[in-house]
Amino acid sequence: MTARILIIEDEALVAMELRFVLEDLGHRVVDTVADAKSARDVVRENDIDLALVDIHLSDGPTGVALGRELGQEMGVTVLFMTANPxxxxxxxxxxxxxxxxxxxxxxxxxxxxxALRRRQGEPVMYAPPELQLFG
Structure with missing residues (x-):
């Protein structure tokens, strides 16, 4: 399944590496942004399936509130990627x-x-061991 993915990461090298990995997997990276406002703008203008969200962005520790907003109000599936889990x-x-x-x-x-299988409503028995699931 090809997904439309938004990378929300303020470290350019990390964002670039993630983009390469995701594109190698056949996904379409719609954009990479470094702050919450830019992320909201991209989501409003594009159909995004999944957002990979860092917690500390260029505008501060705004990732948690942004992730909640994208997931609850904007219909985006959200995974956090952070050095501060x-x-x-x-x-x-x-x-x-x-x-x-x-x-x-x-x-x-x-x-x-x-994350994408869950978004599609497919049965998923186990989460990958590296992924800490919420509730």
Missing amino acids: GMVRNGVAGTIGVLSKPTDERAVQTAVDY
């Missing part, structure tokens, strides 16, 4: 879970596949 240990309404950084290509692939 403890900041979302209690879960965030409207989002699936968190993948700790640094991570590898296989972990990204399995987490994205899991």
